[in-house]
Amino acid sequence: MDRRNIELKIFGLIASMAAGMILLAGVALTVATRHADVRERQYEQTLVGNGLRQRGKEVQTALNPYVIWDEAIIKLDNQYDPAWASQNIGASLGGALGYKVVFVLDADGKPIYGHLNGKDVAPEAYARYAAPTGRLVDAIRKIETNPKKVAELRAVHTSRVELIGDEPVLITVSLIRPDLKAKTRGARAPLLVTGVPVANSVIKTFSERFLLHDAHIEVVKPDAIRTDAGQAVMGKAADGRRVVLRWTPRRPGEELMKSASPMLALAVLAAAVGSFLLFRVTRRAAKKLLLSEAEAKHLALHDPLTGLANRTLFTDRLIHAHALLRRKPGHLGVLCIDLDRFKEVNDSYGHDAGDQLIREVARRLVGICRETDTICRLGGDEFAIIQPDTTPSGAATLAQRVVDGLSGEVDLSIGRAELSCSVGVAVVSDAEQGQAELLRQADVALYRAKEAGRGRFTFFEPEMDAALRLRKGLERDLRAALESEALNVAYQPLTDVRGAMIGVEALARWTHPERGEISPAIFIPLAESCGLIGLVGAAVFRRACYDSLRWSGLEVSVNVSAIQLSSPGFVDEMVATLAETGARADVFMLEITETALLKDSDGVHEALRRLKRLGFRLALDDFGTGYASLSYLRRHPIDKLKIDRSFVSSLPGNTESMAVASAIVSLAKSLGLKTTAEGVETRGQFDALVKLGCSEFQGFLLGRPMPADAIAGVREAAKVR
Structure with a gap:
């Protein structure tokens, strides 16, 4: 009996300790679940707040092509053109992009153009929006008075959700600025005022993106702002009311508490029987250990992101x-x-x-x-x-x-x-x-x-192995050639309509010690794929800089790859090479491809701007074979278009090629750009291009690539003729 009593006391002590621990655990769990609910709500509010700000930035970014535009300054400020405004502002923003509210204000803040719900309206309709947008207009004008700050910003926008009647609308006021050469009549520029109703789009977008439950928009008084619900203030009306996005926040803590409550009750009941509690706890611990071991084994053999085999x-x-x-x-x-x-x-x-x-x-x-x-x-x-x-x-x-x-x-x-x-x-x-x-x-x-x-x-x-070994060998030899400065540069003449040499294009050439001449069509793509194109381009530019000092009055063209242009230190390397060689930037025409413009990143745009400020001129190579659009030509400071040889080779008999070449020449003339035809090999091609109005020519008919030493002799021979 004594032993039994001792066992009962031990079991009772164990049960009491277990019950106390369960009670403490229950209190801690209750506190933790409440904190978890608060943290989850705060996290959702942070996500939605960041999303609202990102939505405003997306709207502003979509407006950039319309507010950073020389033609907009000319047509809306220098000499107002209502037909142009209707077609390029109203139809584009109100029709294609779906803006419900579009107004243009002149330099004095007076509305000169209006577009509402897909239709042009009288500018006086802006009166309904004048008060809600007044603060945004004042903010833009304040920024405009600081030229230094305006110069630092690529685009000047300010956005805010305002109440128009009882409807929340995302209003954006943008400063219309030139992108290249245009200037405003006075110190102030015109403004673009746009508005997009936010209710439906915001609810749908944010519900899907952040998995919000029962999301909706409310317009409430300031004292109706709640702290215990999921909400984000989107805007503030003139009368003090707030535009609020509300939703039912997830409550992981509460859900956990609900699911854990039966287990706690069962544990309290089980604590009365110590031996059973020990057995139950031990068994559960063993199961968890087995599950943990299985999970660890699974993680060791599977990719954590996809669950596939590793x-x-x-x-x-x-x-x-x-x-x-x-x-x-x-x-x-x-x-x-x-x-x-x-x-x-x-x-x-x-x-x-x-x-x-x-x-x-x-x-x-x-x-x-x-x-x-x-x-x-x-x-x-x-x-x-x-x-x-x-x-x-x-x-x-x-x-x-x-x-x-x-x-x-x-x-x-x-x-x-x-x-x-x-x-x-x-x-x-x-x-x-x-x-x-x-x-x-x-x-x-x-x-x-x-x-x-x-x-x-x-x-x-099997032959792929041989091709791979050949490629790897060429890659190794190309690295060695770059390290030993074994690459050569040949120069192909560029002539005018009279056949006089007006420039040369620097072309990389590689003479392999065992394989002889390696075609650029082989080693240039190889350099691009293995990351050596930057070194090849730098070597050609350095050699061209030294050779340019030997000639007077010749334009020197150098090819620049998209990889080079995207490199953060590319422009600084160009500047260092000019300083090392003593060459002048205004002698060089840098030829870039449409692929580089397709990136259309701020880095590429800034690199081209810096190159122009240094004095380099820019040519768009192989024009017509890629996807360059008028917006790219307007956005980037291009000086010349080069007609791709694929169009020249079939002239003059191919009507389609004639049409394309004619269109490129006409486009270049309308934009004030020069045109160069590549791959001119016959007199018929040359005469057809001259008839179309092309001004510069390059090809075997006019001169093959040659060493730098031969350029002077060719120029003298041309003068004698």
């Missing part, structure tokens, strides 16, 4: 599938997958968007493959698939399904991204070839698929 599990599965070939004859396929231009998604939308894209790719791959296939994320944007018990045609079918399934637009939380992929395929039918070699072959085939243009699949072939 490289460790992939290697294990590949070894296992390879070993099965010894026991069961058949084919084993390995596919290496790489997303095309994934870096652009990260650069444009951020790493969160990149992670969303990776997860979407993983989801699609799971739907494409069989259950017996192993899908792996090797890292970054690289994936691989093990396809056991297949055939070459089966591997080709799977590869095509992957290419098709990973093509097209993808909806991300922050926008739409274009998706495509390249796939390398290797298939073996016996176990003599090691699994590491199989993976290497698939990777080599992937490299060939990307080299062939991306968005496709390629099977491994």
